[in-house]
Amino acid sequence: xxxxxxxxxxxxxxxxxxxxxxxxxxxxxxxxxxxxxxxxxxxxxxxxxxxxxxxxxxxxxxxxxxxxxxxxxxxxxxxxxxxxxxxxxxxxxxxxxxx
Amino acid sequence: xxxxxxxxxxxxxxxxxxxxxxxxxxxxxxxxxxxxxxxxxxxxxxxxxxxxxxxxxxxxxxxxxxxxxxxxxxxxxxxxxxxxxxxxxxxxxxxxxxxxxxxxxxxxxxxxxxxxxxxxxxxxxxxxxxxxxxxxxxxxxxxxxxxxxxxxxxxxxxxxxxxxxxxxxxxxxxxxxxxxxxxxxxxxxxxxxxxxxxxxxxxxxxxxxxxxxxxxxxxxxxxxxxxxxxxxxxxxxxxxxxxxxx
Numbered sequence: 001x002x003x004x005x006x007x008x009x010x011x012x013x014x015x016x017x018x019x020x021x022x023x024x025x026x027x028x029x030x031x032x033x034x035x036x037x038x039x040x041x042x043x044x045x046x047x048x049x050x051x052x053x054x055x056x057x058x059x060x061x062x063x064x065x066x067x068x069x070x071x072x073x074x075x076x077x078x079x080x081x082x083x084x085x086x087x088x089x090x091x092x093x094x095x096x097x098x099x
Numbered sequence: 100x101x102x103x104x105x106x107x108x109x110x111x112x113x114x115x116x117x118x119x120x121x122x123x124x125x126x127x128x129x130x131x132x133x134x135x136x137x138x139x140x141x142x143x144x145x146x147x148x149x150x151x152x153x154x155x156x157x158x159x160x161x162x163x164x165x166x167x168x169x170x171x172x173x174x175x176x177x178x179x180x181x182x183x184x185x186x187x188x189x190x191x192x193x194x195x196x197x198x199x200x201x202x203x204x205x206x207x208x209x210x211x212x213x214x215x216x217x218x219x220x221x222x223x224x225x226x227x228x229x230x231x232x233x234x235x236x237x238x239x240x241x242x243x244x245x246x247x248x249x250x251x252x253x254x255x256x257x258x259x260x261x262x263x264x265x266x267x268x269x270x271x272x273x274x275x276x277x278x279x280x281x282x283x284x285x286x287x288x289x290x291x292x293x294x295x296x297x298x299x300x301x302x303x304x305x306x307x308x309x310x311x312x313x314x315x316x317x318x319x320x321x322x323x324x325x326x327x328x329x330x331x332x333x334x335x336x337x338x339x340x341x342x343x344x345x
Contacts, residue, residue, distance in 0.1 A: 021104070022107060025104045025107045025108055026107060026108075026111055028108065029108040029111045029112060029191070030111055030188050030189060030190060030191060031189040031190060031191045031192065032188070032189045033186065033187065033188040033189070034182075034186050034187040034188070035186070036182075036185065036186035036187070036341050037114075037185065037186025037187060037188050038186070039186070040185045040186055040341075041107075041110065041111065041186075069178075069182075069187070074187070076187070076189070091104065
């Protein structure tokens with residue numbers, strides 16, 4: 001099997017889905033972000049965003065922290081170490097495909 | 100695909116500037132600093148050390164209080180205006196090695212050429228004549244350095260308007276330099292009698308401060324205009340907090 005074919009097969013399918021890919025890209029460049037930020041930047045619907053975030057959390061790629069900003073409940077999302085490594089690996093694999 | 104991911108990442112990096120508040124605060128700080136420098140320069144004590152200490156003291160105090168006030172104001176504005184409309188984001192913290200790399204690059208790319216040029220000038224002339232040319236060259240050099248920094252920052256943050264601000268800084272630096280040239284200040288170090296060297300140094304440092312103040316003032320005004328336009332655009336796009344939208 002050629003390296004190119006291996007690279008395509010080994011692409012992380014959790015990240016490869018476009019909606020999740022954009023969420024991983026957004027979270028990769030910040031320490032954490034809230035739901036509204038991800039909603040505005042990704043232009044997904046609320047329902048779709050919730051589903052995709054849950055899927056990424058199940059895969060262990062993001063973690064959720066519930067805090068308070070003043071008296072208002074606030075939920076922040078951040079990439080885990082595993083998520084960071086998976087995203088870096090995904091980008092490397094993707095880059096090597098088009099060389 | 101990787102380019103599209105990079106584009107999304109750049110958009111996030113530029114989020115801090117999405118509402119224009121950072122430019123308005125920075126521009127305001129520049130304007131206050133420039134006015135403080137111009138005022139402290141106009142009431143100059145007779146001796147160079149006394150004047151230098153007075154000017155440096157005023158500028159440092161304004162800088163310290165101004166930065167603190169600007170940061171507190173920015174936090175408040177972001178918290179009450181931006182985050183309820185387009186969301187909250189916490190930036191990544193720079194590691195120690197990243198800070199060291201940035202510092203090393205700043206020293207390497209900004210300070211070394213300046214020191215090199217000064218050293219080269221000193222080889223061909225004495226201190227006084229070199230200082231006498233500084234009101235012409237300093238604003239040009241600083242305008243150029245700011246232009247490069249704005250363009251690089253714009254590239255990294257994905258903000259096209261920073262290119263324009265960079266070009267404006269470059270033009271402003273050149274204009275201030277030309278203005279100093281037009282009032283008769285030398286462009287190249289020339290030999291001058293030693294007995295007039297000290298007053299020339301004092302006068303030249305005054306003029307450097309004045310010309311730099313005008314450059315800082317102009318750049319501050321450009322930043323404020325850019326920030327206000329960005330804010331108006333942001334407000335039009337996001338008139339009400341997200342929770343209150345129907």
